[in-house]
Amino acid sequence: MSYIKEIDVNGILVLYYSPLITNAPTILEHINSFKMYSQFETWSINTELGFSKNLERLRFRIIVLHYSLFALKYQLNNKFSNYLNNNKYAYKIAFFQDEYRYCQQRFNFINEYRINCVYTSLEPDYFKDIYLKYTNTPKLVSNLPGYVSEELIFQSGKLTIPIETRSIDIGYRARRLDYYMGRGAQEKHQIGMEFKKRAKNYNLVLDIETEESKRIYGRSWYQFLANCRFILGVEAGVSIFDIEDRVREECAKKLSSKPGITFEEISKMILYKWEDNIYYRSISPRHFEAAASRVCQILFEGKYSGILKPMVHYIPLKKDFSNFDDVIKMLEDKKLCSELIANAYRDLIASDLYSYRKFIGDFDQELIKEGFRPGGIAQSQVEAVTAIIQKGQWLRNIYGKIKVIRYKYIPGNNFVISYLKYLIERG
Numbered sequence: 001m002s003y004i005k006e007i008d009v010n011g012i013l014v015l016y017y018s019p020l021i022t023n024a025p026t027i028l029e030h031i032n033s034f035k036m037y038s039q040f041e042t043w044s045i046n047t048e049l050g051f052s053k054n055l056e057r058l059r060f061r062i063i064v065l066h067y068s069l070f071a072l073k074y075q076l077n078n079k080f081s082n083y084l085n086n087n088k089y090a091y092k093i094a095f096f097q098d099e100y101r102y103c104q105q106r107f108n109f110i111n112e113y114r115i116n117c118v119y120t121s122l123e124p125d126y127f128k129d130i131y132l133k134y135t136n137t138p139k140l141v142s143n144l145p146g147y148v149s150e151e152l153i154f155q156s157g158k159l160t161i162p163i164e165t166r167s168i169d170i171g172y173r174a175r176r177l178d179y180y181m182g183r184g185a186q187e188k189h190q191i192g193m194e195f196k197k198r199a200k201n202y203n204l205v206l207d208i209e210t211e212e213s214k215r216i217y218g219r220s221w222y223q224f225l226a227n228c229r230f231i232l233g234v235e236a237g238v239s240i241f242d243i244e245d246r247v248r249e250e251c252a253k254k255l256s257s258k259p260g261i262t263f264e265e266i267s268k269m270i271l272y273k274w275e276d277n278i279y280y281r282s283i284s285p286r287h288f289e290a291a292a293s294r295v296c297q298i299l300f301e302g303k304y305s306g307i308l309k310p311m312v313h314y315i316p317l318k319k320d321f322s323n324f325d326d327v328i329k330m331l332e333d334k335k336l337c338s339e340l341i342a343n344a345y346r347d348l349i350a351s352d353l354y355s356y357r358k359f360i361g362d363f364d365q366e367l368i369k370e371g372f373r374p375g376g377i378a379q380s381q382v383e384a385v386t387a388i389i390q391k392g393q394w395l396r397n398i399y400g401k402i403k404v405i406r407y408k409y410i411p412g413n414n415f416v417i418s419y420l421k422y423l424i425e426r427g
Helices: 025-037 053-057 078-086 103-112 150-159 183-199 218-226 247-257 263-269 285-292 324-331 334-350 356-369 379-390 393-404 413-426
Strands: 007-016 042-046 058-065 091-095 117-120 139-142 168-173 206-209 228-233 236-238 280-282 296-300 314-317
Touching: 007 025, 007 379, 025 042, 025 150, 025 356, 042 379, 053 058, 053 078, 053 379, 058 379, 150 218, 150 285, 168 183, 168 218, 183 206, 183 228, 183 236, 183 263, 183 296, 183 324, 218 228, 218 285, 228 285, 228 314, 247 263, 285 296, 285 334, 296 334, 314 324, 314 334, 324 334
Parallel strands: 007 042, 007 058, 058 091, 091 117, 117 139, 168 206, 168 228, 228 296, 296 314
Antiparallel strands: 236 280
16 A cells, blocks of 8 residues: 655645535635635535545644534535544534534534534533533534625625615515424514514515525525515524434424324424423524615514614514514604614624624634644645645536436436546545
């Protein structure tokens, strides 16, 4: 066997997963923020494009596992998993989102791959009940699901039009979520449908939908926001945290035996036992997007990570709609609405407190606390590492594009995918 000279790299490797199709901009912004703003030299690899043998030569001191790797299926094949295991001295950081599900799988992953630090959407008060109880990870950092990007500020600034020229009075988009996520998850659908029903007797132009087919993505979403005077909203997150991976399974059994069961019925039967067992709610990237687009927000009452305050940044709507008529009256108070819009833009956007630049600056400081120092890497080594990572990139891109259509019947498609994977893994 030929000897492979390993290269020690004083920098960050970001592993992430992104199919070569349209992806949510918030995910890509989060991935790209490390390269854009970190003081540490940073390289990123998309696991969707396969594992290159060239990577085995590189020993990064810091490895970031992005939350895009940990959705329904973990996007780390055996070769990437072995690479993690072989990098015993790397400082491994895992970012997680949607932590309320597949908990045991996540805990096992953290312990098996000796993750040194976890970035979580949990508030610190709940660390002891989740990660400190079930894993050996020595460090936990609480962070938000998303931050303010320069692209968001640019797009919203370009598209925003005067309030009086906007054609939609109240807009909203969401999707129905599974029952096992609890009452908090159902709020995303309920606020839209109940508001729509109650507002039909008022002279308001509504564009409120909660079906998947009505979702809006990319630049079209920014255009939609820019054309709304008001936007509805709720906290991100859920109200049931399935720690033992039991809730989803029990809920599925009940739905199978009684397909037409309502949420209220199944809640009274089984879900009530887990409601609000762990607080897992936060401000959402949607709230930053609305603030950047200077849209007045009508939100269910909540904590919103302590960032959004009622009657300072938004119009509060009670979850039982008991103050609905008062909310409608406030919509016509132009002075109040202008103040809420201005406050939200000032505190969420202009303050820079929630920008990706600030987030990565704090991320770097956590690394410095652990004894890492940015710099100290010659430009020649940066170029050498980049060349190693990019070797065969054209082949991996072809492989990724063919995988996009792998479920369509194309003669020989599976053979081509398998052969390209073989070539990539040979390096």
